[in-house]
Amino acid sequence: MSGRLQGISNIWITGASSGIGEAVTRTLARGGHRLILTGRRPEPLEALRTLAPDRIASAPADTTSRDSLAAIAGSLEQFGTLNMAILNAGTCEYLDIADYRSDVVEANIHTNVIGTARCLELALPALRRARASGQPATLVIVSSSAWWFPFGRAEGYGASKAALTYFAHALRADLAAEGIDVVVVSPGFVKTPLTDRNDFPMPFRVSAEDAAERIVSGLAKGRCEIAFPKRFTWTLRLLGALPQALIDRMAASMARQGNRQQDHSK
């Protein structure tokens, strides 16, 4: 469905308290949209409210907790019908293969997959109400391009984002008949508090502001797949087209290098 972000839209953004979500919030606020912001920490959400207190609301919640989400369910339509939900809240935890712990896998899946799935319990009925009143309705899921190549230490994160992308694509199939768009955002490296913790090179990393511009302009153009930066995503696509044995050799060599660097930094 076209017409996304053409007028003033009512938008729920999760993970708005820092990084990509915060930058997307600032970009959409400049566009005059009405925003409901979610994250666990209320302080940064309150600070963002001051950008436009009459059309930005804070709705702090833990997206992995049904009870916490239930407490904010009533706030999603406080400005009127909800036109878009940007489910961006997420985490990235890396494995140390020498000290394998399934908790790391669980933490990634819990926040990135289960948290997003729980948010949909709130967003979907609201988006259906938008369609029932003839308005556009868009569900945006922030995944990652990281899972397109088997990066060492990223077993948990990559698995969570692969699952999330599948979840989004299957939702796209199911919701097409209702006219609800499902958009998948697949960023490469973006400079945020999440990646500031990384101790390895991050090729083609872009700023959070740049990422937000690409996301918002892709949404306004009606795109359903938003992947950036192109130099990174095309490199991954080309690598992914190689025979599996070659991918495995490259991945193993990169993982050995990464693990050596990690050992040196201990």
Ligand SMILES: NC(=O)c1ccc[n+]([C@@H]2O[C@H](COP(=O)([O-])OP(=O)(O)OC[C@H]3O[C@@H](n4cnc5c(N)ncnc54)[C@H](OP(=O)(O)O)[C@@H]3O)[C@@H](O)[C@H]2O)c1
């Ligand atoms: N940065 C990158 O290079 C990159 C690349 C690809 C994809 N991504 C994805 O982009 C999204 C945003 O990442 P970012 O880099 O902007 O990281 P970030 O700066 O750490 O932001 C993560 C956001 O998610 C929120 N969040 C995390 N767990 C939550 C929970 N249980 N309940 C509610 N909110 C929660 C955090 O808020 P609170 O701490 O206040 O809860 C924060 O606002 C993530 O899904 C990430 O996987 C990032």
